[in-house]
Amino acid sequence: MKMPVYMDYAATTPVDPRVLEAMMPYFTEHFGNAASRSHSFGWAAEEAIKNARQQVASLIGAKDSEIIWTSGATESNNIAVKGSAAIYKEKGNHIITQATEHKAVIDPCKYLERQGFRVTFLPVDKYGVIDLDQLRGTVTDDTILVSIMYANNEIGTVQPIAEIGRLCKERGILFHTDATQAFGKLPIDVEAMGIDLMSCSGHKIYGPKGVGALYVRRKNPRVRCEPVLHGGGHERGMRSGTLNVPGIVGMGRAAEIAKAEMEQDAKRSAAHRQRLWGRISGELEQITLNGHPEQHLPNLLNVSFSYVEGESLMMGFNDIAVSSGSACTSASLEPSYVLKALGVGEDLAHSSLRFSFGRFTTDEEIEYTADRVIESVKRLREMSPLYEMAKEGVDLSKVEWQAH
Amino acid sequence: MAYSDKVVDHFNNPRNVGSLDKNDPNVGTGIVGAPECGDVMKLQIQVDDDNRVVDAKFKTFGCGSAIASSSLATEWIRDKTLDEVMEIKNTDIVRELSLPPVKIHCSVLAEDAIKAAVADLKRKQAARPHEKAKEAQPAG
Numbered sequence: 310m311k312m313p314v315y316m317d318y319a320a321t322t323p324v325d326p327r328v329l330e331a332m333m334p335y336f337t338e339h340f341g342n343a344a345s346r347s348h349s350f351g352w353a354a355e356e357a358i359k360n361a362r363q364q365v366a367s368l369i370g371a372k373d374s375e376i377i378w379t380s381g382a383t384e385s386n387n388i389a390v391k392g393s394a395a396i397y398k399e400k401g402n403h404i405i406t407q408a409t410e411h412k413a414v415i416d417p418c419k420y421l422e423r424q425g426f427r428v429t430f431l432p433v434d435k436y437g438v439i440d441l442d443q444l445r446g447t448v449t450d451d452t453i454l455v456s457i458m459y460a461n462n463e464i465g466t467v468q469p470i471a472e473i474g475r476l477c478k479e480r481g482i483l484f485h486t487d488a489t490q491a492f493g494k495l496p497i498d499v500e501a502m503g504i505d506l507m508s509c510s511g512h513k514i515y516g517p518k519g520v521g522a523l524y525v526r527r528k529n530p531r532v533r534c535e536p537v538l539h540g541g542g543h544e545r546g547m548r549s550g551t552l553n554v555p556g557i558v559g560m561g562r563a564a565e566i567a568k569a570e571m572e573q574d575a576k577r578s579a580a581h582r583q584r585l586w587g588r589i590s591g592e593l594e595q596i597t598l599n600g601h602p603e604q605h606l607p608n609l610l611n612v613s614f615s616y617v618e619g620e621s622l623m624m625g626f627n628d629i630a631v632s633s634g635s636a637c638t639s640a641s642l643e644p645s646y647v648l649k650a651l652g653v654g655e656d657l658a659h660s661s662l663r664f665s666f667g668r669f670t671t672d673e674e675i676e677y678t679a680d681r682v683i684e685s686v687k688r689l690r691e692m693s694p695l696y697e698m699a700k701e702g703v704d705l706s707k708v709e710w711q712a713h
Numbered sequence: 714m715a716y717s718d719k720v721v722d723h724f725n726n727p728r729n730v731g732s733l734d735k736n737d738p739n740v741g742t743g744i745v746g747a748p749e750c751g752d753v754m755k756l757q758i759q760v761d762d763d764n765r766v767v768d769a770k771f772k773t774f775g776c777g778s779a780i781a782s783s784s785l786a787t788e789w790i791r792d793k794t795l796d797e798v799m800e801i802k803n804t805d806i807v808r809e810l811s812l813p814p815v816k817i818h819c820s821v822l823a824e825d826a827i828k829a830a831v832a833d834l835k836r837k838q839a840a841r842p843h844e845k846a847k848e849a850q851p852a853g
Contacts, residue, residue, distance in 0.1 A: 500813040656748035694755035710747030
């Protein structure tokens with residue numbers, strides 16, 4: 310087994326060797342600028358971009374011309390939210406999103422609020438799912454955009470995307486989804502799901518970092534976005550800047566592989582998830598699964614371990630890479646806002662770990678992770694005053710803590 | 714975040730983990746912090762008749778630095794008089810463990826826990842002046 314063990318595929322993935330192989334010639338031999346129309350160097354680059362566009366479009370049921378290349382999902386989200394708001398502000402000034410979105414959607418929405426737009430942040434239920442009736446009730450004649458993520462990056466919960474898409478179509482409202490975590494892992498069909506704008510990234514699907522895409526619908530309706538980056542008018546004027554040819558080739562190849570292997574990747578991950586959860590829940594008491602029990606990403610598991618703190622847990626197995634919702638792992642010293650939105654107590658938010666795995670995860674790594682997590686939780690509970698008090702029958706919620 | 718070797722050592726081999734009898738008149742218990750803040754420390758001291766710390770134990774819910782800070786605190790307060798114990802400053806802990814700025818609150822919590830344990834002990838002692846005076850008399 311290769312050490313350390315990587316259990317953080319939701320953060321980023323290693324580049325698939327097949328992807329790297331496809332990219333290599335575009336650093337050296339075919340280094341041309343895809344915008345150079347006058348010579349063969351440019352033509353070769355343009356041909357490669359065209360091919361990658363087709364590969365990404367094909368994964369989501371889109372047309373090639375509906376794919377805009379960006380630097381990643383954060384940029385895609387910025388163009389989708391701010392760019393569409395700038396175009397459609399004549400129609401209305403209301404935007405609907407939800408509490409557990411990635412910051413790359415929340416922050417552009419907050420920026421628009423400061424510009425005079427009205428933004429509704431819908432709450433979610435205890436599994437992280439929005440209420441469709443509430444969404445319907447929140448829509449007004451002024452609503453121009455609904456932005457709801459496909460699958461959550463911390464807890465893996467999948468939203469009812471097709472239903473949201475249908476609702477938006479009925480009311481003539483644009484629907485954007487940040488599909489960063491679902492892209493390449495769950496089947497996506499922008500037509501069937503009524504998606505008008507969709508953000509995705511290369512590095513979550515075994516492609517390189519620094520490349521992403523925005524799907525922008527061209528028909529029924531023809532969607533327009535004001536650019537965030539102004540310049541040479543690349544990408545239908547929506548995203549200027551010389552294209553990252555090797556990166557785009559890599560993302561295209563990664564999308565092609567994801568399409569071909571989605572079923573087997575998902576099956577393997579689901580078995581790993583089941584195995585890890587089975588071991589942990591079988592051998593530890595007082596643990597909670599965060600996220601939806603059924604509607605979830607195949608490769609992500611978020612668990613709260615009562616009475617132990619997430620960062621110290623991770624320190625207990627420093628040869629395994631995972632993420633925590635604990636405040637101590639963030640710069641802000643605030644525990645995960647996603648878990649808080651689910652109504653998870655702050656104490657349990659501090660006690661959460663996110664395990665995410667993927668194409669290169671082995672059974673052995675899952676077993677090793679389970680062993681180490683179980684051992685570490687048991688050790689830290691023996692060290693925890695909260696565990697001791699709970700065992701003595703003290704109701705921790707009734708204790709008057711000296712908050713600092 | 715990278716931890717100093719001393720933090721890692723205290724985390725992997727914590728000194729004096731455990732509990733003393735909180736009902737013992739010679740034991741002082743300090744519990745500080747809150748679960749929603751991500752750290753709770755319980756620190757206990759046991760003194761002899763000269764108010765010298767003969768034993769100290771801790772249990773901590775918190776990050777590695779919080780565990781290390783309380784582990785170190787129990788090491789430092791052993792064999793000290795209560796007056797000496799009260800002189801321990803969080804900055805001493807920061808220096809010893811090379812805590813980064815974001816972890817300074819862990820050391821503050823450890824200092825608070827020491828002070829809370831001493832205050833608890835003094836409260837107990839004040840509640841039984843008669844008994845204490847009697848003990849102080851020479852035997853026979």
